[in-house]
Amino acid sequence: MDRSLQIPPRWKDLDLTALGERILLLGATDSGKSTFAWYLVHRLLEAGLRPAYLDCDIGQSTLGLPTTMNLAVPAEALRTAEEGTPFPPQPGASFFVGSITPRGHMLPLLVGCQRLLERAWELGARSVVVDTTGLIDPAQGGLALKQWKVELIRPNTVIALVKGRELESILWPLRLAGSPRVVELPVSPEARPRDRAERIARRQRLLNRYFQGAGLLSFPLGRLPIFDLYRAAAGRLVGLLDARGFAVALGVVEKLDRETGTLWLRTPLQDASHVASLRIGACWLQQGNAHPVSPTRPQPYHPGHRG
Ligand SMILES: Nc1ncnc2c1ncn2[C@@H]1O[C@H](COP(=O)(O)OP(=O)(O)O)[C@@H](O)[C@H]1O
Ligand SMILES: [Mg+2]
Structure with a gap:
């Protein structure tokens, strides 16, 4: 402490x-x-x-x-x-x-x-x-x-x-x-307000450290459930979840390749054998900083859709 x-x-x-x-x-x-x-x-x-x-x-x-x-x-x-x-x-x-x-x-x-x-x-x-x-x-x-x-x-x-x-x-x-x-x-007189820049910088430090040295993993669409796939676009933060729905790792969308039906994620996780589902988040990760975005209008998309 x-x-x-x-x-x-x-x-x-x-x-x-x-x-x-x-x-x-x-x-x-x-x-x-x-x-x-x-x-x-x-x-x-x-x-x-x-x-x-x-x-x-x-x-x-x-x-x-x-x-x-x-x-x-x-x-x-x-x-x-x-x-x-x-x-x-x-x-x-x-x-x-x-x-x-x-x-x-x-x-x-x-x-x-x-x-x-x-x-x-x-x-x-x-x-x-x-x-x-x-x-x-x-x-x-x-x-x-x-x-x-x-x-x-x-x-x-x-x-x-x-x-x-x-x-x-x-x-x-x-x-x-x-x-x-x-x-x-x-409230203690010692409690100190953090300004917005300090909050952003702290998030950035934590996420940068986590993603340092992250590699690429590919997930063929249709093999695992992917929640909120409509949000998938380069830079989106993603939760990699176990069978109980708890996060085993975070990732960032590198690319959604609709031609081959593959979602590419950048993640420090090396072995995806315990990943039971993915959930695409509402934040973008830009240079390690999670930016909130306004909710994207759901555009239904599943592996059956092309383009
Ligand atoms: N009792 C205390 N003594 C010393 N510093 C404190 C005390 N309470 C809060 N702070 C400081 O104030 C800041 C905000 O406190 P924090 O516990 O993070 O607040 P919160 O979780 O409510 O946002 C931190 O920098 C923390 O170190
Ligand atoms: Mg707190």
């Missing part, structure tokens, strides 16, 4: 045994959610509560790569993306969303969250700390996303990093409901 970390007394005073097994963190962008999550996971680990860390932030991933949600079941996998978490985290799992923003991608975000949560229990976790994106603005769907995430995962405790009244529309019904328990912590 960062040595400059400021640990307020309220953090130290948390009664770990009262948190329950599902702990959901809420807060605006740069409110210190991931910093707190990391602190909490270490505390739970020390207490022998075998925590899992579920990172749902597809834009500024703590574990894994941008465009994916990632699960690590510590202690074995307690490394941040910056420290070079293996991808997918081991032991753990990764879910490909294919976007760096939840806007327009809330279904895969919620489905992935649930799938990774189930995986955490399978891997023997006794508690799961769920870190989230900073999308809280009701006008942008943030309220709906957080409300339905609470409904889906039914946390025992919601820990909110609070500044002013920005989380009120999410928190006040929860307080009234009495369940989940809501713990409100003030």
Whole structure:
């Protein structure tokens, strides 16, 4: 953990045994959610509560790569993306969303969250700390996303990093409901906003490192299911998924050759024998930076179509 970390007394005073097994963190962008999550996971680990860390932030991933949600079941996998978490985290799992923003991608975000949560229990976790994106603005769907995430995962405790009244529309019904328990912590004065350029640069670093030395793999159309094939065009980010739908690797579309019916991907994965399906993402990878694109109008395309 960062040595400059400021640990307020309220953090130290948390009664770990009262948190329950599902702990959901809420807060605006740069409110210190991931910093707190990391602190909490270490505390739970020390207490022998075998925590899992579920990172749902597809834009500024703590574990894994941008465009994916990632699960690590510590202690074995307690490394941040910056420290070079293996991808997918081991032991753990990764879910490909294919976007760096939840806007327009809330279904895969919620489905992935649930799938990774189930995986955490399978891997023997006794508690799961769920870190989230900073999308809280009701006008942008943030309220709906957080409300339905609470409904889906039914946390025992919601820990909110609070500044002013920005989380009120999410928190006040929860307080009234009495369940989940809501713990409100003030945003640390040390929490530092990152500007847009810094966010882009961080994504670029992580993706560049991942794709360094990547080679080409070919996938004959019609052999594997390829979801959202209509998006396939050079530069698109792609999830290479195992039989359970978890990401085993990421790739970038090099070429969709409609004449030979072959999809060429650039990927660091060398052996595609465990790849059961592909999912074409909504982002372009340009010089290592995942760019969001507006949704492409679906143009039905399958191997039977030519041209
Ligand atoms: N308690 C803290 N002590 C020191 N630095 C902090 C603290 N909380 C947040 N920060 C810093 O603020 C920035 C944003 O924090 P982060 O945890 O990434 O926020 P979020 O996950 O909510 O976007 C990071 O650079 C982090 O190191
Ligand atoms: Mg974060």
